[in-house]
Every structure is written in structure tokens, then in C-alpha cells.
Amino acid sequence: MIKFENVSKVYSKDLVAVNNISLEVKKGETLVLLGTSGSGKTTTMRMINKLETPTSGNIYIDDKNIKELDSIELRRKIGYAIQYIGLFNHMSVFENISIVPKLLKWDKDRIKKRIDDLLKIFGFDPDEYKNRFPSQLSGGEKQRIGVLRAIAADPPIILMDEPFGALDPITREQVQNEFIELESDIKKTIVFVTHDVFEAVKMADRIALMDNGKILQIATPKELVNSPKNELVKQFLGRHKFQLSLMTTTIKDLFDKTETETTLSFFKEKNKLTPRSSIIEALDLFKETKKTNLAIFDRKKLCGYLHKKDLLNSISNLLKEKERV
Numbered sequence: 001m002i003k004f005e006n007v008s009k010v011y012s013k014d015l016v017a018v019n020n021i022s023l024e025v026k027k028g029e030t031l032v033l034l035g036t037s038g039s040g041k042t043t044t045m046r047m048i049n050k051l052e053t054p055t056s057g058n059i060y061i062d063d064k065n066i067k068e069l070d071s072i073e074l075r076r077k078i079g080y081a082i083q084y085i086g087l088f089n090h091m092s093v094f095e096n097i098s099i100v101p102k103l104l105k106w107d108k109d110r111i112k113k114r115i116d117d118l119l120k121i122f123g124f125d126p127d128e129y130k131n132r133f134p135s136q137l138s139g140g141e142k143q144r145i146g147v148l149r150a151i152a153a154d155p156p157i158i159l160m161d162e163p164f165g166a167l168d169p170i171t172r173e174q175v176q177n178e179f180i181e182l183e184s185d186i187k188k189t190i191v192f193v194t195h196d197v198f199e200a201v202k203m204a205d206r207i208a209l210m211d212n213g214k215i216l217q218i219a220t221p222k223e224l225v226n227s228p229k230n231e232l233v234k235q236f237l238g239r240h241k242f243q244l245s246l247m248t249t250t251i252k253d254l255f256d257k258t259e260t261e262t263t264l265s266f267f268k269e270k271n272k273l274t275p276r277s278s279i280i281e282a283l284d285l286f287k288e289t290k291k292t293n294l295a296i297f298d299r300k301k302l303c304g305y306l307h308k309k310d311l312l313n314s315i316s317n318l319l320k321e322k323e324r325v
């Protein structure tokens with residue numbers, strides 16, 4: 001869907017912001033560009049919607065070289081959400097979200113319906129919120145509206161540059177979770193920039209770890225954590241390694257149960273895990289419910305139970321593994 005071929009961006013002789021990177025983002029995938037400040041993430045992202053021009057190399061979207069595409073036309077097909085330049089303060093929530101649909105000349109009723117639907121996604125009451133101005137919103141609400149604006153015209157590609165970076169940790173986690181849920185419905189191709197390794201692991205299908213304008217490794221969160229390619233990657237993960245392996249090890253990795261049973265209890269059982277739940281999520285749920293075992297459901301079918309004792313054993317095994325390396 002998006003392809004970088006030997007792309008560099010050189011600002012001056014001593015400042016190579018992006019240094020000969022090649023990568024591919026698949027359709028429907030969320031690729032996270034992760035790296036410390038100044039590693040070239042924003043520049044990489046801004047070349048996709050032609051806010052920056054590569055010094056050399058080529059970028060293709062759906063096999064078309066973007067050099068040959070009109071910038072304005074291109075940007076209408078690419079949603080863009082960023083941390084700082086959020087919403088237009090003189091425009092209401094409705095006006096802010098409807099900018100691109102209006103540019104695309106959608107008719108009034110279609111826009112109205114779309115904005116109502118969008119606001120409901122994040123639990124906003126449309127009548128209460130659509131006429132508010134940004135100054136009448138909390139930080140978390142503004143950031144949610146920013147995300148809705150980026151997806152308003154249903155673009156196939158969304159670029160997000162530290163979109164939740166300015167939020168307090170609790171609001172941040174809420175908005176991340178809401179976005180993951182939204183994303184699993186709309187299945188867009190997303191490029192997401194962050195310097196926060198935990199956010200990266202949470203949001204990504206794959207992570208491209210950047211340093212000094214180069215890509216050190218591009219891999220799934222689990223591969224990155226379990227098989228760092230070199231010393232630099234190891235250093236970046238550093239002291240978070242154990243916590244990250246708790247986040248990227250799933251119930252499925254621990255328990256190979258195949259028995260399945262169609263059951264109505266899925267709807268009755270409030271506290272459940274899926275094979276994709278992480279060890280951290282399982283720990284949280286044990287703590288919250290004070291139960292000694294939890295049901296595991298795969299697509300609404302009961303596939304087994306996780307016992308607290310087994311979970312604790314596997315954590316202790318993980319800990320031993322980490323001590324060995």
C-alpha cells in the first residue's frame with residue numbers, strides 16, 4: 001500500500017534527517033515509527049503526504065509514485081492527526097470535523113449524518129458536542145475530535161504523529177484503547193509515530209525502530225522484544241525488557257488448548273480473556289476480580305481456563321529467562 005524505496009531527506013551536509021530507508025506498509029496494517037526525539041520519525045511521515053519532499057528515493061502509494069500525484073488531491077485521501085496543531089479554535093466541533101468532507105463536496109445531509117455517527121463512536125452526544133468550540137473541551141476530548149477529523153472522509157490511509165502525546169497517562173490509555181477498538185472496525189492503513197515504546201507495542205502490527213535517520217529493525221512487537229537485532233535495539237528496549245515481554249506474551253503463547261465448545265456463557269461471563277490477551281491484562285483481571293481462574297474465549301467460544309497459579313509460574317519462568325540473557 002505504502003512503499004519507501006531508498007528514501008533520504010538531507011537538510012544540510014551535517015543534517016541527514018532520514019538516511020536511505022526502505023519499507024513497506026501493508027494494506028490494513030498499523031506500522032509504528034518508534035524512536036527517540038530527532039531520529040527522523042516525523043520527517044519520514046510527512047514525506048508520505050508530501051509535506052516534505054525526499055532529497056532522493058521514491059515513495060509509492062498503491063504502486064503510484066507520489067511525485068506524480070497532486071499534493072492537495074493526495075492529502076484528501078490521507079487522514080492526518082497530530083499532537084500540537086490540533087483543532088481550529090474559531091471553528092465548532094462540527095466545522096472542524098467536516099473540513100475534508102466539505103472540500104470533497106459531500107452534500108449537507110451526508111455530512112450531518114457522518115458527523116453524528118463519528119461523534120457517537122467516541123461516546124459523544126452529538127447534540128451536546130457538535131456546536132462546542134475547542135476551548136469548551138478537555139484535552140482528551142480535543143484529541144478524540146482530532147482523530148475523528150482525520151478519519152471523517154473515510155480515507156484509506158491515516159497518519160498519526162504522537163496524537164496522544166499531550167494527554168495525561170490515564171486519559172491517554174483510555175483514548176488508546178478506544179482507538180484500538182475503532183481501528184479493529186475500520187481497518188485502515190495507519191502510520192503512527194511515537195517515542196513511547198509501550199504505546200508502540202500496544203498499537204502496532206509492526207514497529208520500525210528508528211535511530212539517527214535509519215531503521216534499526218522492523219518487526220512485530222513480539223519479535224522486536226524477543227529477538228532484538230543488535231546492541232542498539234537492545235539498548236533502546238533496555239530496562240523495560242521484562243515489562244515488554246509481559247505485554248507481548250499472550251495467553252495463546254502459554255496455553256495450547258484446542259478444545260472448543262459453543263456456549264452461551266460468553267455473554268454471561270463478564271470477566272474473560274482471549275488468546276490474544278497479554279500477560280499484563282490477565283494479571284490485571286485476576287487482581288480486579290480476585291478469582292483463581294478465568295475463562296478464555298476465542299471468537300465467543302470457550303476454549304479453556306487460565307489458572308492464576310499457572311500464570312504466576314509462567315511469569316516466574318519468563319523472569320528466569322531474562323536473567324539468563
Ligand SMILES: Nc1ncnc2c1ncn2[C@@H]1O[C@H](COP(=O)(O)OP(=O)(O)O)[C@@H](O)[C@H]1O
Pocket residue numbers: 011015016017035036037038039040041042043044
Ligand atoms: N525543516 C527542517 N529543517 C532543518 N532540520 C530539520 C527540519 N525538520 C526536522 N529537522 C531535523 O531533522 C531531524 C529529524 O527530525 P524529526 O523527523 O522531526 O525527528 P522526530 O520526529 O523523530 O523527533 C532532527 O535533527 C531535526 O532537527
Ligand SMILES: [Mg+2]
Pocket residue numbers: 041042043193
Ligand atoms: Mg516528531
